[in-house]
């Protein structure tokens with residue numbers, strides 16, 4: 001069994017209080033995997049950090065890094081990258097006993113400092129697991145797979161490539177059909193109403209724009225049905241009293 005490379009002898013970190021030491025440790029850590037990505041079993045994890053001695057423990061500040069592999073969530077091709085997690089963690093001999101002191105250095109949980117060694121492995125594991133990508137993509141503009149036929153749209157096109165657009169056209173079609181229906185059903189009335197409005201405005205003269213348009217709006221609904229029989233004379237008779 002190989003020794004844990006993430007162990008740092010605390011004796012080497014003995015006072016002066018506040019003294020810093022730069023520590024780099026590299027080694028394997030098992031089980032660094034989430035659903036979408038993982039650190040390969042044969043990949044090293046590196047801790048590169050300053051270790052500072054404080055009263056009752058040490059503070060570790062630096063980075064934990066490794067490589068990760070996963071599957072692009074859009075095209076499902078293998079994808080790999082680098083994971084770099086920043087850390088600032090407190091290791092305490094007596095966690096929870098020094099509330100308001102060491103705990104205040106970092107709101108996160110502290111790690112225990114037992115015996116004469118500082119074990120950076122649990123911190124490294126936590127940091128990597130938090131930083132592994134939840135939804136990796138091979139590149140920001142990955143086109144993904146065709147939802148209909150499954151071809152990789154980064155590499156080829158397909159006849160169904162426009163399928164995702166169809167729902168949009170369907171909506172536009174439905175919007176376009178609605179006026180058609182109205183026009184088809186009330187085409188005659190619409191035509192009569194607009195001509196009645198025009199003749200009314202003409203009768204009222206140029207000075208009665210507001211009255212003419214409101215009369216037109218009112219009469220286009222009301223007069224639309226009667227426009228056929230009342231025609232110009234009826235509308236012309238109505239307008240002068242309204243505008244006067």
Ligand SMILES: [Zn+2]
Nearest residue numbers: 072075138142
């Ligand atoms: Zn992709």
Ligand SMILES: [Zn+2]
Nearest residue numbers: 146149158160
């Ligand atoms: Zn397709």
